[in-house]
Amino acid sequence: MAGSALKRLMAEYKQLTMNPPEGIIAGPVNEENFFEWEALIMGPEGTCFEGGVFPARLTFPPDYPLSPPKMKFTCELFHPNIYPDGRVCISILHAPGDDPMGYETSAERWSPVQSVEKILLSVVSMLAEPNDESAANVDAAKTWREDRKKFNEVAERTVRKTLGL
């Protein structure tokens, strides 16, 4: 299986390198293993995450376009849709079969026509607009809903941390 996955990942890598979407860089951590990527995502402008550069790991399964990759932020990120350990909880990363939160329609879940680029773009929009309905980090969701100022402060701190300042 890995053969076709490899070809597809190569194609995606090529596309992401030739025409990178703004604020997104992604590629394999090490060319020896093409199934482990690192992505850098710029915090979207006009949000509390503006200016930050957030590193994340993408781990692809051997049957890649058929099953979704796993995504995990390697920096600390206080966000309603990101688990405290960094795993990202968005519907596009869920296989059509499973439904951890119990209310996503299959239409918004993983399909082979999705790509790394689309995943990362959805993550950017997730950063911009947290969905506190399906909170992966309940604390963050609560803070986001009730104490926006504090949420922004935490985000600001994270931004500074990721920049190494």
Add this chain to the structure above:
Amino acid sequence: MPVVLLERIPLPSLKTYTGFCVALLASALFYAHRFVTSFETDLVTNVQLFSTESEPGITNSSLPYDSYAWNMLFVMTTEAWCVWTLVNTAYCCLILLGKLIQKLVFGDLRVSEQQHLKDKFWNFLFYKFIFIFGVMNVQTMEEVVMWVAWFTILGFFHLLTQLSKDRFEYLSFSPSTPRFVHVKLLSLLMAILLSCCGLMSLCVYIGLQAGITIFAFMAAECMLLALRAFYVAVRYAIHLIDMNLEGIWENRSIYVYFTELTFELAVLSVDFAHHLHMLLWGNIFLSMASLVICMQLRYLFYEFQRRIKRHKNYRRVVKNMEARFPMATQEEIKKNSDDCAICWEKMESARKLPCGHLFHNSCLRSWLEQDTSCPTCRTTLSDRPAEDSARNVPDGHGGDADVNLQQQNNPNAQTTNHFFHFDGSRYVSWFPSFSVEVTHTQLLPRTRQSVQQTSQLDNMARQVLQVFPHMPLNLVLDDLRETRSVEFTIENILEGRLQAPLPGSLLSRNGLLVEESDEETPQVTSLITGAAAMSASSSPAELHQNFADDNQTELRRDDGPAQFSSRFSKSAIERETMLQERKNSMLEQARRRYLTNQSASGSSNIDTTAAGSETVPSSETWQQFTNDPDSSSNDTQTSSSEYLRYCRELAFQAAQRRIHEQRNA
């Protein structure tokens, strides 16, 4: 597990062990040397040595070296502790050989490889121990030594095979493996296969002397090893051919699938027969050993069953696909002029789905094995509408083979149900009612399904109606059937995709509620509304897809240096360094921008307050807007106001998102 316990045993490092072995061997040699020389000088009459030494003892001066070596060998093989030293040395040599092969072929082992190796080793040890003492019930030391020697060699090759399998899987993750790595690994596999032939002939030789049972035991082990090694080699060959082939190899996945199937089944059946043989032949019938073997048999049987089931599913998917989705004509492929959306490779032949999307035959098949919707537009593909209901072969759904088989075998399966809500509560009672899936399969008897459908939908419809009391219920229900989520229906309403018809229908709302729940959902209406709703819900996805595709082709066209495009190098190292550079520059830029923003302090504060003041009035106006229709109709006042507020919030969020998107666009 025995593995856990055994791992705690402190094993000496290879260096100390080798040193120990060398010392032991040296002392044994020294002992033999002393023995021989002292014998020669003193002419001690040893009963055993006398006969051999008496004659050459005279001609000692003429052939001293030869006789000395023979004497040494004789002493070494007769004295008990010397024999053990020799055996120990042989093991040490074997370990060193293994280490050498590992250094030459594999280099450093990865953590997972080490773990696999360790597991495999202890597992092997455990089962062979059971075999030697539980099944064969060997009594004499000689026999034990022989069996141990046999299993040592076998285990050695097993571990090497496991290692090459792991390494092959790892190498298949990398696009740029040097050629000599492949050559080394393949030659190792060939060597293992050749040794298997050697071991097989040994089996025959021993079998001729020791009888058919012993031969069967040994041959089974040998065959298992050969099959495993051969499987890795075949997979490897397929992989290499695929990697070196330009363009797409359409039938690759079929070859891979069938090699996997044959080898797995072959290994399982040989293993099963081997264990059965052990159980039946075992000297002691009721023992721990037979229990362990029974457990193993059970496991093998289930594995076999599982594999067969999977294959049945595969066959069904293929058959279904071939029957229902025709191959696209050349014109269609040309007109489409796009790559396969699953593998991103060019399409020379393709299958066409009813929704008009084209995919490679093999890509589509592997997707259909786990899901039954079009990957692009998510149209359900599980069944053909009414006219073909006679041969109803539902597709696999969510990879759940069990359910599929049940479904297929169920003769009572009713035909033509257009809206069937498959919900999670069938599996777990507390599953939320939202998780309904529209498929065209007939999983449940109709009565049960319609009850679930209406009760859940009614609930959701009520929630929607609390926010939009002016919407007619049947419209909301239809939309809910598609979206299966309150939030999305609300969004649809906000977007104007779902519009309230003339106010006259508002009156009949409560009546409809009752009517709907009793209704058997007539086919024609459901078909029409379904189609309408389907097109409504799928259009944005399609649009997005088209947009993305346009984008792709457009981007691909301009190969020249665009504004922020960079080069995609052919060499892996260059790619890596370029990626690193890009990452660094991004971080650097972000840092600089952040610092400049910081120095122009307060600007960001103003920004956020501006944004806040912008959104707050809009929320108020929105609430006013939603209040208007609410005050006009009083029948929803019974519900709790808190819940109402929650739903409003939902609606508000959706609206805000919309505004934001529009602004972005």
